[in-house]
Amino acid sequence: MSQDSSKTLPPQQQDVQPGREGEMRPAPKADAEDYVGSGKLKGQVAIITGGDSGIGRSVAICFAKEGANVVISYLNEYEDARHTLRKVEEQGVQCLALAGDIADEGFLQILVNSTLERFGRIDILVNNAAEQHPKEKIEDVTSAQLEQTFRTNFFSMFNLTRMVVPHMKPGSTIINTTSVTAYRGNPQLLDYSATKGAIVAFTRSLSKQLVKRGIRVNAVAPGPVWTPLIPSTFDAQHVETFGSNVPMGRPGQPDEISPSYVFLASKDSSYISGQVLHPNGGDVVNG
Known part of the structure; x- marks a missing residue:
C-alpha cells in the first residue's frame, strides 16, 4: 500500500495557545543549526515579539549569529524562552527575555524601556507574535x-x-x-486573515512615512510553517495533513523562514522598503 501523500505530520493537538515547542513531534527545526553568520548585524539590538519558539526563535538565533544582541518577548512559554535565550547567548551576544501579553500597552512600554536600559538602543524591530482561532461560520466569530x-x-x-x-x-x-x-484568504480564519491584511497595508503605509527618516519597513508572509501555533490551533486530523496543499507538498520549517528576516534587517536589502517576502512553499501570490 502506498503512503498517503497528504499526510505530512503525526496527528497531535495541544490544548492551550500559543503552544509549547517542547511538546511537538517532530520538533520544529528552529535552532538555526546550519545557519552561518557573517557579522551583518554586529553591535545592533533587535526586539522580537514571540521570540521564544517557532519563527521568532529561529530569527533570534540567526540575528545572534550575525552579531546582534536580542530581546525576545513571550506570553508564558517559560521553558521555550529559556531554550531560546541559551541558544542566543551561545553565540557570544546578550539576550533579554521578557514575559507578558503584547496586547497590554503597559507591557509594551516595559519591553521598550527594558531594552533601552539594558542596551541603550533599538535598531531592529520584528513584530512577529500572533494568535488564531478557526471558526467554520462568521456567525461563530464573537465580538470578543x-x-x-x-x-x-x-x-x-x-x-x-x-x-x-x-x-x-x-x-x-x-x-x-x-x-x-x-x-489567499482562509475560510476558517476570517479574523486572523483580516489582521494579516491590515499588516500588509500598515507595512506599505509606514514605509512611506518613515523613508525620509532613514528607517526601512518590510514584511514576511510565510505559508504553512511547523510552529507551536499549529497543534495548539487545529485538531489532530488537520495537523496530520498540514502544509500538503502547497506546491512543495509540505509545511515549511522556521529555519527556512528566518533568513528572510536577516536579509530585510541587514544592508543587503538597503534599497528595499514597503515590500513583502513570500517564503510559502511555492504558492504564487504576486503580491
Whole structure:
C-alpha cells in the first residue's frame, strides 16, 4: 500500500495557545543549526515579539549569529524562552527575555524601556507574535474573539512600533510578520486573515512615512510553517495533513523562514522598503 501523500505530520493537538515547542513531534527545526553568520548585524539590538519558539526563535538565533544582541518577548512559554535565550547567548551576544501579553500597552512600554536600559538602543524591530482561532461560520466569530485577535495581532504591532520608532536612527529596520492568508484568504480564519491584511497595508503605509527618516519597513508572509501555533490551533486530523496543499507538498520549517528576516534587517536589502517576502512553499501570490 502506498503512503498517503497528504499526510505530512503525526496527528497531535495541544490544548492551550500559543503552544509549547517542547511538546511537538517532530520538533520544529528552529535552532538555526546550519545557519552561518557573517557579522551583518554586529553591535545592533533587535526586539522580537514571540521570540521564544517557532519563527521568532529561529530569527533570534540567526540575528545572534550575525552579531546582534536580542530581546525576545513571550506570553508564558517559560521553558521555550529559556531554550531560546541559551541558544542566543551561545553565540557570544546578550539576550533579554521578557514575559507578558503584547496586547497590554503597559507591557509594551516595559519591553521598550527594558531594552533601552539594558542596551541603550533599538535598531531592529520584528513584530512577529500572533494568535488564531478557526471558526467554520462568521456567525461563530464573537465580538470578543474579533477584538482579541486584532489586539494581539495588529494593535500590539501598531502600538509597539509607535513606541520604538522615536528611539530608532537612520539605518534601522522594522519587519512585520504577515501571512499568505492575507493574499489567499482562509475560510476558517476570517479574523486572523483580516489582521494579516491590515499588516500588509500598515507595512506599505509606514514605509512611506518613515523613508525620509532613514528607517526601512518590510514584511514576511510565510505559508504553512511547523510552529507551536499549529497543534495548539487545529485538531489532530488537520495537523496530520498540514502544509500538503502547497506546491512543495509540505509545511515549511522556521529555519527556512528566518533568513528572510536577516536579509530585510541587514544592508543587503538597503534599497528595499514597503515590500513583502513570500517564503510559502511555492504558492504564487504576486503580491
